[in-house]
Amino acid sequence: MGADQASVFDQRAQSLQEAILEGVITDNASAVVATTRALSRAEVSAPWATIEEDGTPLLRGVPAEDKPLLEHSLRLALVHLAEAARTAQAPLMVYCHNGAAAASVPRLLDLVLWLSQHRQTDYPTAALALLEDAAELATTAEADAVFAYLEASTPWLKRAIGLHNAARYSTLRICNLLLRRLSKASAASLCGRILVFLATIMPLDERSGVNLTGVFNTAHSTPVEDVPEGTTDSNGQPVDAKLYRALWGLQDAFRHPYQTLDPARWASAVRDLNLVLDAFGRLPIAYGRGAGSSASELGITVKYLSSPRLMGLQLSDASLRRHFLVQALIFLQACRVPGRNRNSGLRPKQVDDVNSLEPLIYFELRRTPDCGDEFAAAVKAAMEYENHWVGWKNKSCPSFTRPPAALPARAARGTRAPLLDLGSKELNRLWNQSSDDVDNLRVPPRTPIQSLRDFLEPVITQMDPEEFVEEKHKSKHDPIYQWRAKRQIARVALPTFYQLQLTHKGQQAKDLDDVVHMLLPEAVPMESTPEPGAEGEDLQGAGQGPAARGSPAKRATRRAPAKRGRAAAGKASAEPAAAPPARKCTRAASAATPEASS
Secondary structure, three states, rough: OOOOHHHHHHHHHHHHHHHHHHHOOOOOOOOOHHHHHHHHOOOOOOOOOOOOOOOOOOEOOOOOOHHHHHHHHHHHHHHHHHHHHHHHHOOOHHHHHHOOOHHHHHHHHHHHHHHHOOOOOOHHHHHHHHHHHHHHHOOOOOOOHHHHHHHHHHHHHHHHHHHHHHHHHHHHHHHHHHHOOOOOOOOOHHHHHHHHHHHHHOOOOOOOOOOOOOOOOOOOOOOOOOOOOOEEEOOOOOOOHHHHHHHHHHHHHHOOOOOOOOOOHHHHHHHHHHHHHHHHHHHHOOOOOOOOOOHHOOOOOOOOOOOHHHHHHOOHHHHHHHHHHHHHHHHHHHOOOOOOOOOOOOHHHHHHHHHHHHHHHHHHHHOOOOOOOHHHHHHHHHHHHHHHHHHHHHHOOOOOOOOOOOOOOOOOOOOOOOOOOOOOHHHHHHOOOOOOOOOOOOOOOOOOOOOOHHHHHHHHOOHHHHHHOOHHHHHHOOHHHHHHHHHHHHHHHHHHOOOOOOOOOOOOOOHHHHHHHHHHHHHHHHHOOOOOOOOHHHHHHHOHHHHHHHHHHHHHHHHOOOOOOOOOOOOOOOOOOOOOOOOOOHHHHHHHOHHOOO
């Protein structure tokens, strides 16, 4: 790039930077709208930013050759804001430039994320580069605010990481930059939040945070002092120099477990470990009984002093015992299950030593208050998980993601795929009784439903007085028959079905005889039809009410086909016909007067 071109580039970048700063500090609009409006006024530097006729600012697609210019201007604006915040002695993430009402740097970062999301800048590298610059420009005291903004952008980061590996590496750089600058002692909470954040946004099989080679932390060393003869502790008791060197000398073996596999060092470590376990078994636990130390209750990681004068107190401290015993278990497991690219190297004698030491350590854990059994069980479960974890890392962290299972091929009609055992002989029989489930939907033809005329045939027959059926023996009084008849009537004539139900307002419910008169008048036996004027008590006793007799026209029609020659055919009489004698509907009456039926 020539000098003239560099000068033009710097001029355009300076113009865009001023427009960006003007939009960021504008209070009456969002950073995107205000910046677009400011960029539209810089027509030479940003011809792709315009204002519509209705006054709405519009940011057209930024051409590829102008994207580096826009990204460079955004970074210049961030540096300018950081320098202004230092001059004003204000925190970076809360500084309001030129008296703005809102913090300027978060508004600038919001603008960058919007531009990146809408592909106005390179996605997602431009936005992550600006976030990385903000993390570098922030002081240690301001790291919490920078990370809070990063944490609030989790949904955007997840999408970016899922699409581009570059977003993953940029996020790791930002988080590692913050972790390196933070103290794990004074900012333990923030360090934990950063680690949880990485575990949240990174894939489950991400290898960057799994300690792939199984490296131990060797940064902390524990000094072991010389114990002259006659040294006493704070209680005035003599200090066991051999026990003191064994207790604190094992810390070096715990830091370098793989170096301890040397036969000479291994024998020394096993001897010292047995000596400390024997002392734990002999000495009572006087401190921490019932509640433990306050540091353990708060979950604070402590580093114990190794002064010989504290020896008596520390051997009786339940918290120190637990720390030491858990360290010993981790040491033995690292020797038994080495990390990646490390050979086990355990000789048969060393394997026997590990198998004999582990039960002793768990026994001491169980007898150490508080909740010794529960604590020992939890530690044992964690050790088992660690075995699987190390095995997964030794296999180069294979992905947990599996391809979707292929759908089984659709079976041809009439065939069925092999079935699993349903656990019961009857269930298996029911499941396999058909070769195709569609067959089970086909119901075999049922018995044809009777017509209403056929179903009510018993009622019609019993309505004839010549059948000599007593009232109490008629089918219409059978509850089951009534229920089935009502179902048939409901299918044919719903209003008639309603009349069969119990009514109100003094109305009398209909019975099946009434249904025959209403729906099947042609099937009513002639003898069951009363003659005009014959409404005596005998007919009423036979269950024939006024409603069943019908109109005079119907009664005249029913008397036309008279049975058994009630009146002489073709003979007419001018005299009014005498009323026929009332018929008795009981068997006894019919049997006593047989002439009445002829």
